[in-house]
Amino acid sequence: MKLMTDGRKLLLAGVALTACLGFALNAQAQTCTTGNWFDVEGSPAVGKQDGDNRRYGGPCGMRVQVDGTPRYVADDSPGDEATYILRFYVFLDEAATNDPIVLFAADNDSGDTVYDASDNQIEMIYDADDSSGGSIMLSVREQDGTTWQSTSVPDVGSGWHSIEVSWARDSSTDTILNVDGGSDVQLSADTTGIGIENAFLGVLNSVGSTGFIDFDDFDSRRQERPGRLCRGLTVPETERAALDLEDVNKIFDEFASGGSRPVGGQPDYNEDGAVDLDDVNTVFSRFAGGNEDCDLNR
Structure with missing residues (x-):
């Protein structure tokens, strides 16, 4: 998600509808906010990169406590959507629980933006205790209302992760899950007659006691x-x-300032959750070695 001015919501009309809902910087107060989101539950914290926050892109990110209380933001911009594509970044190293965590869900309840798992049509779960070394699992409900189809990416490791899903209302179209730009994994589900109405991002279930998870760069679109x-x-x-x-x-300046001068874009090149000299040196090496093109650095 591109992080934008407080209160701004980018919506491009038509079939290519896009929603980039930021954990944005308030231009007047220079504080971070969830003001772009339709609803906020459980007081997830937003802020700049420091000891109480971590961000992937732009100046702000969202930290959600994993303490037994659901905490999330909600987007109501979908409207009976026949296609729904999303991507977000998440840092899971400090979750501090082996219980499965629901990170994202989308439902078909047009009348309510309070999360209710019984309405879920798409569900994303992180399971740190998975025997494969930590997995991201995607589940999709079929049109009969009771059958679920699932797929997962195992052994996701540490650091920031990009998670992307492409879903469509169809009797035979595959739903796609991609983690960290690796190979797509797919599942087949009959989603005839289902439309996406709301999306939820955060810690959606009651789990954990002392951990936290960082989120950033949520991007949803229809094409x-x-x-x-x-x-x-x-x-x-x-x-x-x-x-x-x-x-x-710029990355060196952020590091030298102790984070008080955060830069735009994605300064944490190695995605380890800190902007430091490793990022400075790696970006210089990529540039000096002729590997500067963005398509070589995703």
Whole structure:
């Protein structure tokens, strides 16, 4: 999700409808906010990169406590959508629980943006205790209302993860799950007659006691998968689609300032949750080695 001015919601009308709902910076107060979202439950925290927050792109991200209380943001911009495509970034290293965590869900309840698992049509779960070393599981409800189809990506490892899903209302179209830009995994489900009305992001179930999860860069749309962002790029990709010495200098400045001067874009090149000299040196190496094109750095 591109992080935008407080209260701004980017909605492009028509079949290519897109919603980029940010954990954005309030231009006047220079504080982070969830004001772009339709509803907020359980007081998830938003802020800049510091000891109490972590972000992937732009100045702000969302930290959600994993403490037994559901905490999430809700988007009501879908409206009986026949296609729904989403991507977000999530940092799971500090979740501090082996219980399955519902990270994302989408429902078909047009009258309510309070999360109710019984309405879910799409569900995303992180299971740290999976025997494969931690997995991301996608489940889709079929049109009969009771049958679920699932697929998963195992051994996701540490650091920031990009999670992308492409769903459609159809009797035979596959739903696609992609984690970290790897190979697509697919499931087949009969979703005839189902429309997506609301989306929820955060910790949706009552789980854990002392952990937290960081979220950023949520992007939902009805056409064309968003893919991964360009690591190390500190300006919009529409402005420049390759790494440059400008990025090296900006990332170093954020590091040298102790995070008090956060840069735009995606400065955490190695996606380990911290903007530091490793990111500075790696971006310089990619630029100096002729590997600066964004398509080589996703």
